[in-house]
Every structure is written in structure tokens, then in C-alpha cells.
């Protein structure tokens with residue numbers, strides 16, 4: 001596909017390869033005067049001529065990926081990571097980091113206790129380790145896999161990905177193995193960094209990692225925080241209390257804690273300044289939690305479709321492919337964000353999935369780096385039909401009751417990067433009522449760059465927008481799962497909104513060619529404000545721009561959105577929910593309330609468009625006892 005490319009981009013392209021070879025990062029380039037404040041590369045004479053227009057080898061741009069064929073490969077479902085009794089783990093996990101020097105690497109065995117690459121002896125001991133001693137452990141190794149297939153199409157070669165494995169000598173995969181767990185007995189997750197050296201990264205990716213368990217209620221030392229990355233040759237133990245929030249808060253009613261279970265979570269790399277590259281390269285996976293209500297068995301509790309047969313995680317990712325090599329590429333100099341023109345689900349390019357005529361639960365994750373999705377079901381044989389599905393969870397949290405899509409105004413469920421939506425599709429009803437044999441799960445939200453979606457909804461039935469083709473096979477089968485169309489169905493009530501101690505305001509904006517919160521860039525060494533432990537606060541998130549959208553993520557606990565642009569969020573709205581990411585859209589103002597319980601220490605808030613996050617739309621705040629910090633615009 002040929003297209004006219006702005007002159008600025010031609011210049012950028014001409015310089016890109018030399019700079020990648022020199023191993024400079026963007027911050028260094030900026031300091032050297034090689035990047036403009038707009039984020040574009042300054043032209044340098046004497047570098048090799050690159051492109052003269054259209055799409056050439058090495059051009060990593062939407063519209064330049066080679067043609068591919070959809071629906072030739074089945075959906076892959078990541079395997080489940082086994083757990084074992086902690087007595088089998090050698091060396092045993094310990095409360096304070098194992099910082100003895102490994103003679104083979106010259107580095108501490110364990111990376112915990114390092115901050116921004118520097119060891120801080122005596123820090124990052126596990127909070128509540130004695131109160132919740134681990135009973136079981138998970139083990140996994142981050143590795144390169146050079147033989148990863150995104151499609152069986154012979155024109156597309158093997159890809160090199162970075163992923164997680166099952167803990168032994170098996171190959172790494174992306175998404176990594178799914179961690180399945182319950183609120184019962186504490187846990188340790190031991191992760192080894194066995195990634196290749198930086199110079200073997202194939203153009204992007206940094207072999208320094210910090211694995212965030214996206215919005216589980218964890219202490220900073222176990223949260224996979226951006227500045228607590230660790231190196232090749234090290235391991236890192238993450239302690240999970242497996243408690244809902246409020247276990248160390250005298251003000252939390254135990255009954256309320258039963259409303260704060262989580263279901264669909266994920267883990268992903270969070271290395272400061274390099275999260276986008278590392279997650280795009282494959283460092284993510286699902287983490288699913290069950291409890292006495294969301295049991296994984298459709299005969300018990302809320303009677304949601306049984307796991308794993310009828311309960312399927314779907315990680316959405318958009319990629320760019322180098323037209324010269326057929327390899328997935330990443331544009332290190334695209335500061336707006338990266339929007340791919342190839343859609344992958346669970347690491348497979350536009351897969352098909354054979355389903356029985358019954359209800360399924362799909363846990364849909366926007367894996368980024370920058371794309372927003374609005375989800376619709378389409379009958380390819382009759383795209384005019386409106387086909388319903390039901391959202392039952394928003395982010396990690398079951399809704400008070402199912403929400404039907406498309407809505408009365410015709411909208412699908414919209415998700416930004418890192419948001420999740422669990423949906424139930426009733427293939428039996430759809431086959432019976434509409435005569436459907438194939439069904440496309442489509443993203444119809446137009447987005448042409450990393451700035452955010454245009455808001456336009458694209459027509460139904462376009463192959464390039466299809467995420468998965470469902471093929472309905474066999475006769476209708478036994479199904480004991482709850483019918484989400486039943487208006488009497490209820491899940492958890494929303495916990496009462498707490499009374500905030502203080503209101504703080506945060507403006508998310510462009511500044512000096514990058515991204516800021518309240519006029520400042522992220523800094524690992526700057527805690528911007530401190531929250532009283534076991535208190536609640538009101539935070540106002542503002543975006544005064546009509547040109548950018550930001551999915552904002554807050555670590556530690558879920559918040560509730562009280563108002564979006566002054567409008568109260570009401571029962572029946574999909575945002576009438578606990579949330580851990582909120583879409584801050586054009587010229588929006590979001591009011592949320594949130595509690596900060598149990599753990600002490602530092603946590604980030606950041607844009608989850610991972611390109612914006614890396615440059616440097618993030619800040620750190622801390623939780624401490626009786627801090628009484630009254631900074632309202634920190």
C-alpha cells in the first residue's frame with residue numbers, strides 16, 4: 001500500500017536505524033539535541049538515505065504491514081501455571097530480600113531491594129509476611145522465544161517474542177501462562193529474568209523487568225512497581241496476602257470485604273521508561289481469581305459459565321509488521337502512541353474459535369499499547385443484525401447486575417488500554433433467534449493514531465476489524481449457567497462510597513513534547529504527595545485537550561467514578577462499578593473516590609497508553625500513617 005508520507009517522517013525514518021544501532025534511548029537523544037520538542041528526530045546529514053515515499057523495508061507504520069489472511073488459525077488459550085507447596089521452593093522465600101551476591105553474575109540473587117537499579121540494603125522486606133506466611137508458590141521464567149508463530153501463513157515468518165514460561169525448561173509464550181488463584185492462604189510468585197542481553201533485542205525491548213499484578217491489592221515491594229525493576233540473572237519474589245482490602249483497617253466492615261473480590265486481572269511488565277516496548281514484545285499474561293461466589297463452576301455461586309471450558313480469556317493486541325522482514329516492529333520515535341494495523345488475540349492473528357451452542361464467558365483485555373476498542377458482535381452473513389451480549393464485569397470487578405450491549409443508543413462496550421470487560425455471549429439464543437452460524441467479535445472504533453479514537457463507529461462486517469471469528473458447531477448442549485438476560489440477576493452490591501478526607505486535582509497534559517501530570521514529568525525519586533493510611537480521598541482527573549485521550553490507572557485499590565463531566569454515574573451504567581482504569585477522554589473531568597488501606601509505601605498513578613506512560617505521564621504518591629498532607633494539586 002503506497003501513501004504520501006509527511007517530510008518530517010521521512011527524516012525520522014532516515015535516522016532511525018543508525019540511532020537504534022547506537023543504542024541510545026529517547027531521553028538521551030533529547031539531551032543531545034537530536035529530538036525536537038515535538039518528539040521528532042532532527043535531520044542529520046551524512047546518514048544513509050532511507051526512503052523516498054510509500055512503504056519500504058523498515059517502515060513501521062500503520063498501513064505498511066504486509067497483507068495477512070484472517071481466520072486460518074484456532075484461538076490459543078494460555079496454559080495454567082501450576083502451583084506447589086512452598087516447602088518445595090529452593091531457596092525458600094524470605095521476608096527480607098535475598099541480596100547475597102550470586103558469584104555467577106556479580107549481582108544479588110534476588111532483585112528485590114533494588115530501586116531504580118541501585119541496591120538499597122535493608123529495604124523492601126515484605127509487609128505482613130509473618131501474618132500471612134506463604135503456603136504455595138508459582139514459578140515462571142521470562143525468556144526469549146525465536147520461534148513464535150502469530151499465524152500459520154507461510155508468508156509471515158517466525159517472530160521473536162519475550163514471554164513467560166511454566167517455570168521449567170519450556171519455551172516462553174505470550175500471553176504467558178494464566179495464574180489461577182483464590183482468596184485462601186498466602187502465596188509467593190517467583191519470577192526469573194532470563195531474557196537475552198540488550199544488544200540481542202531485535203530493535204526494541206529492555207531486559208530489565210518489573211512484573212505488575214495489575215490491580216491486585218499488594219504492597220509496593222510486591223506490586224511490580226516501575227522503579228523496582230530487576231536484571232538478567234536475578235529472580236524476584238512477589239508476596240501475595242490473598243486478602244481483600246481492609247484486613248488491617250479497623251474501619252472496614254468484614255461484610256464489605258466480601259464485596260471487594262476481584263476476578264479478571266492480568267500481569268504485565270512495568271519497567272520505567274520501557275513498559276511499552278516490553279509489553280508489546282510479549283511480557284503479559286492473565287491472572288484469574290475465584291471465590292465462593294465467582295466459583296468457576298456454573299452449578300454453584302453466581303453460576304457463571306464453568307472454567308476453563310466455557311470461560312475464556314481474550315487478550316487483544318494490535319501490532320505493526322515490518323514490510324521488509326515480516327517481523328513485528330516497534331517505532332521507538334512515535335511519541336503519540338503506537339496503533340497497529342494487525343489485530344492479535346492471545347498472540348494469534350485474527351483467530352477462529354469453535355463454540356458450542358450455549359453461554360460462554362469471555363474476559364476481554366485491552367493489552368495496548370495505545371488502542372481503544374468498542375466491541376460489537378456481527379453476523380458476517382447479515383451484518384445489519386443487532387446481536388446482543390452482556391457485560392458482567394468491568395476491570396477486575398463483577399458488576400452489580402449484567403449490562404446489555406449494544407445499548408439502547410447502539411453503543412458497544414468501550415475499553416481503553418488495560419481495561420477489561422467480561423462478557424457473556426449466549427450462542428444458543430443467537431443461533432435460535434437469528435440463525436447465525438458464524439459470529440465476528442469486532443472492534444468498530446476508529447483510531448488512526450496513538451492520540452486516541454476519533455469517536456467514529458465504523459460499519460459492521462469489515463474483515464480488518466475482526467478480532468475473533470466464532471464458529472457455532474453441534475447442537476445446543478447442557479448449560480447450567482445463569483442467563484444474563486434475566487432482569488432479576490444480581491452479583492455483588494457496590495460498596496458504599498467512603499467519605500473523602502481531601503480533594504486533590506490532577507491535570508493530564510502535553511508538555512515539552514512529552515506527557516505530564518500537573519506540569520511535571522515522572523521521577524522515581526519524587527513522591528508527589530502522601531495519603532493517610534486507611535483513609536479515603538476524592539481525586540479529580542482533568543484533560544483540557546480535545547486532541548488526546550488517556551486511560552488512567554491507579555495502583556493499590558479500586559476507585560468508584562462518581563461523576564464524568566459533572567454527570568453522576570448511575571446504576572445500570574457499566575461504570576457503576578469498582579474500577580482500576582478510567583478513560584479520560586477529550587476535554588473530560590472525572591471525579592472519583594478511593595480508599596487506601598493496609599499497606600504503606602509508594603504507588604504510581606499513570607496513563608496506561610504505555611507510550612505516554614514511558615514519556616512520562618506518571619507520578620508517585622505514598623501511603624503512610626497520619627501523614628496529613630493537604631496538597632490539593634500535587
Ligand SMILES: [Cu+2]
Pocket residue numbers: 549550551607608609612613617
Ligand atoms: Cu495518555
